[in-house]
Amino acid sequence: MTQSVFLYNTLTRRKEEFKPYNPPYVGMYVCGPTVYGDAHLGHARPAITFDIIYRYLSHLGYKVRYVRNITDVGHLENDADAGEDKISKKARLEQLEPMEVVQYYTIRYHKSMDALNVLRPSIEPHASGHIIEQIEMVKKIMDKGYAYESEGSIYFDVLKFNKDYPYGKLSGRSVDEMISNTRDLDGQDEKRNSFDFALWKKAQPEHIMRWPSPWSDGFPGWHMECSAMGAKYLGEVFDIHGGGMDLIFPHHEAEIAQSVAANGKEAVKYWLHNNMITINGQKMGKSLGNFITLDQFFDGSHEKLEKAYSPMNIRFFILQAQYRGTVDFSNEALQAAEKGYKKLMEALRTLDKLKPSEKSSVEIASIKDDCYQAMNDDFNTPQLIAALFEATRLINLINDGKETITINELELLKNTFKTFVIDILGLYDETSSSGNESVISGLMDTILTLRQDAKQKKDWATSDLIRDKLKSIGIQVKDTKDGATWSLD
Numbered sequence: 222m223t224q225s226v227f228l229y230n231t232l233t234r235r236k237e238e239f240k241p242y243n244p245p246y247v248g249m250y251v252c253g254p255t256v257y258g259d260a261h262l263g264h265a266r267p268a269i270t271f272d273i274i275y276r277y278l279s280h281l282g283y284k285v286r287y288v289r290n291i292t293d294v295g296h297l298e299n300d301a302d303a304g305e306d307k308i309s310k311k312a313r314l315e316q317l318e319p320m321e322v323v324q325y326y327t328i329r330y331h332k333s334m335d336a337l338n339v340l341r342p343s344i345e346p347h348a349s350g351h352i353i354e355q356i357e358m359v360k361k362i363m364d365k366g367y368a369y370e371s372e373g374s375i376y377f378d379v380l381k382f383n384k385d386y387p388y389g390k391l392s393g394r395s396v397d398e399m400i401s402n403t404r405d406l407d408g409q410d411e412k413r414n415s416f417d418f419a420l421w422k423k424a425q426p427e428h429i430m431r432w433p434s435p436w437s438d439g440f441p442g443w444h445m446e447c448s449a450m451g452a453k454y455l456g457e458v459f460d461i462h463g464g465g466m467d468l469i470f471p472h473h474e475a476e477i478a479q480s481v482a483a484n485g486k487e488a489v490k491y492w493l494h495n496n497m498i499t500i501n502g503q504k505m506g507k508s509l510g511n512f513i514t515l516d517q518f519f520d521g522s523h524e525k526l527e528k529a530y531s532p533m534n535i536r537f538f539i540l541q542a543q544y545r546g547t548v549d550f551s552n553e554a555l556q557a558a559e560k561g562y563k564k565l566m567e568a569l570r571t572l573d574k575l576k577p578s579e580k581s582s583v584e585i586a587s588i589k590d591d592c593y594q595a596m597n598d599d600f601n602t603p604q605l606i607a608a609l610f611e612a613t614r615l616i617n618l619i620n621d622g623k624e625t626i627t628i629n630e631l632e633l634l635k636n637t638f639k640t641f642v643i644d645i646l647g648l649y650d651e652t653s654s655s656g657n658e659s660v661i662s663g664l665m666d667t668i669l670t671l672r673q674d675a676k677q678k679k680d681w682a683t684s685d686l687i688r689d690k691l692k693s694i695g696i697q698v699k700d701t702k703d704g705a706t707w708s709l710d
């Protein structure tokens with residue numbers, strides 16, 4: 222690799238040069254959605270953040286195996302192992318099978334992510350498809366003595382673990398602090414300490430999603446799936462583990478403890494976390510009533526939205542911030558992002574019209590360097606966008622005849638600009654779908670001309686056949702005195 226990438230490791234709290242265990246192969250695991258509702262703006266940020274990392278590392282020549290899971294079991298309403306399973310609850314309320322809920326929202330999640338031009342991961346494993354692997358890992362942790370059974374459930378013994386390995390180093394929490402901050406258990410609780418977490422939960426009689434295990438009919442704890450599936454698809458040690466900052470504790474802290482307890486070593490070299498999206502400075506949440514789904518953004522149907530915002534508008538808006546910085550949603554910010562996005566798309570179109578000259582008055586190599594430097598510095602997309610705006614300025618000056626460019630420099634400019642805008646930032650020109658429309662209208666002109674010919678030759682069979690065939694695919698043909706017109710149903 223000719224580029225040195227530096228990334229901020231949440232575990233060491235500093236930027237480190239990226240050195241995969243087994244180059245050019247890279248293993249990357251990202252916590253995916255719990256599929257019990259429509260994807261919202263908060264889902265778009267981790268998806269886009271790790272999409273950019275996936276795209277950039279792949280561009281540099283790494284062979285990235287990108288695993289992003291689907292959580293379809295074990296994620297309870299309360300992160301401290303309490304409440305109903307989120308999928309089961311939705312299924313009960315909607316009178317559906319839990320797997321109907323999972324299927325429905327997984328498809329909708331994919332649709333939203335496809336719209337945002339987020340590339341699909343290499344593997345997308347479901348937690349419910351890996352119950353055996355999770356039970357095996359719980360057994361290993363039990364065998365090492367870092368978990369205990371209580372009323373058919375298995376809990377991770379944080380105090381015992383902490384005697385041998387530091388617990389809390391990812392989140393910066395200490396066990397002493399946890400002890401002093403926790404409520405007293407009232408003796409009814411199955412856990413020895415409130416900060417112990419479930420590896421396996423015994424299912425209550427009314428609980429629908431349940432599997433047999435050596436301990437009880439039940440289901441795995443939420444943190445187990447990522448440890449088990451990460452190890453299965455990326456090996457006991459792998460390079461990158463990502464997710465939102467809200468997952469650092471308890472989810473990722475628990476994952477580290479589980480892997481160390483089971484295998485005696487940490488699974489992950491680099492922990493990467495994206496920051497959150499707030500709405501007018503407030504955390505987004507269903508209960509706060511400021512929860513806007515991606516579909517609502519795309520069609521503008523939420524009351525807080527002044528208009529519809531296209532998928533590329535949303536994508537550009539998120540990329541305007543470095544992934545570890547906060548993003549605050551407002552209509553003004555999205556409309557400003559729309560202008561920036563359109564400026565880049567306009568530059569893409571202008572770029573193809575530029576004519577080379579004998580001499581260059583501009584120098585492109587430094588722009589290319591700036592683009593790589595931005596991405597090498599912890600995937601700094603706002604800095605990259607600034608470099609691309611500088612390129613845009615030059616493109617417009619060349620187009621206006623105020624600067625000149627040689628054919629070689631023009632090739633370099635085209636190559637750099639398109640690589641970073643299209644391949645790495647993953648932006649495309651949404652208005653180019655009107656390109657498709659012009660193709661369709663061209664085709665329809667041809668078909669209707671053929672039909673007109675048939676009619677003039679009194680070949681009614683052909684003319685009716687064309688009309689009926691078009692009708693069957695939803696295109697209505699209407700004959701007028703000036704010829705035929707068409708419309709979609």
Ligand code: ZN
Binds near residue numbers: 251
């Ligand atoms: Zn996870």
